Amino acid sequence: MVRQKLLTAVMVVALVATGMTASAGAVTGPSVETTTSISESTTVTVTNVVDGDTIDIEYQNGSTDTVRLLGVDTPETYGSVSPGEFEGVPDTQAGRECLQAAGENASAYATDQLAGQTVTLQFDSQADRRGDYGRLLAYVQVDGSNFNYDLVERGHARVYDSTFSQSDSFYSAESAAQSAERNAWSCRTPNDDGSGDDGSSGGDGSALTIDWVNAEASSLNDERVKITNTGSSSVDLDGFTLADEAGHSHTFAEFTLGAGDSVYIHTGSGTNDDDDRYMGYGTEIWNDDGDTATVQTAAGTTVDQFAY
Numbered sequence: 001m002v003r004q005k006l007l008t009a010v011m012v013v014a015l016v017a018t019g020m021t022a023s024a025g026a027v028t029g030p031s032v033e034t035t036t037s038i039s040e041s042t043t044v045t046v047t048n049v050v051d052g053d054t055i056d057i058e059y060q061n062g063s064t065d066t067v068r069l070l071g072v073d074t075p076e077t078y079g080s081v082s083p084g085e086f087e088g089v090p091d092t093q094a095g096r097e098c099l100q101a102a103g104e105n106a107s108a109y110a111t112d113q114l115a116g117q118t119v120t121l122q123f124d125s126q127a128d129r130r131g132d133y134g135r136l137l138a139y140v141q142v143d144g145s146n147f148n149y150d151l152v153e154r155g156h157a158r159v160y161d162s163t164f165s166q167s168d169s170f171y172s173a174e175s176a177a178q179s180a181e182r183n184a185w186s187c188r189t190p191n192d193d194g195s196g197d198d199g200s201s202g203g204d205g206s207a208l209t210i211d212w213v214n215a216e217a218s219s220l221n222d223e224r225v226k227i228t229n230t231g232s233s234s235v236d237l238d239g240f241t242l243a244d245e246a247g248h249s250h251t252f253a254e255f256t257l258g259a260g261d262s263v264y265i266h267t268g269s270g271t272n273d274d275d276d277r278y279m280g281y282g283t284e285i286w287n288d289d290g291d292t293a294t295v296q297t298a299a300g301t302t303v304d305q306f307a308y
Contacts, residue, residue: 205297
């Protein structure tokens with residue numbers, strides 16, 4: 001009888017230690033809570049984008065949480081912005097208005113890329129698991145890419161002064177974004193109307209980014225490329241080209257892309273407007289098994305490439 005009671009006690013302790021119950025027979029709560037290495041990850045669904053650096057998520061078991069993207073900080077959209085947090089941005093009305101607009105652009109970009117998506121959270125062993133407000137601190141992986149890094153590279157976010165293993169690469173991306181005056185960093189020289197100024201009315205195109213190429217499409221005009229102006233001033237695209245590796249190309253004519261705006265370039269034919277441009281091809285041009293999209297200025301300078 002004593003041995004039977006002892007065996008029962010050992011089994012109960014073992015079940016508790018593994019996070020299981022005899023009745024449920026399954027792990028309780030998201031497994032991410034015990035993750036201790038950056039190599040470990042968990043798959044979640046983004047249910048809401050709070051702002052550029054904060055998202056609400058749902059685990060596969062139905063439980064929910066809030067994630068603060070590790071290592072990055074986008075301008076505030078709720079409450080007042082703090083120019084002092086963004087090196088070189090003046091603490092003036094124009095500087096604050098520019099940062100406010102940049103924060104809204106960051107939120108819009110995060111919503112476009114993350115809302116409703118299934119993503120992977122990765123946790124950094126050199127960083128805290130949760131922040132001051134109890135939110136999870138994690139890298140968000142989308143289609144194998146680090147979205148936190150993407151925000152910094154595009155100038156939507158600054159590097160948050162904290163401890164995490166990828167800080168060196170993040171600071172390098174931030175430096176490049178500052179030099180190119182992308183998005184929030186264009187606020188270092190804001191116009192009186194609160195928009196950023198990259199030094200020329202047309203811009204050099206450095207703020208242009210190719211967001212994606214939809215190659216596996218159901219029709220010619222569903223095959224398209226999305227290009228976004230991540231800066232805070234408009235870019236005159238007259239003479240700019242979009243091309244694939246085989247040399248199929250589209251030349252923009254008399255077209256200006258506004259700050260924070262996007263344009264879709266379709267393979268087939270149609271009527272050009274502010275949102276959609278058409279290349280006029282009768283067959284698909286973007287390879288399903290991989291290709292590279294390149295945007296160049298009229299002078300032939302490459303401003304962005306997207307390989308898939």
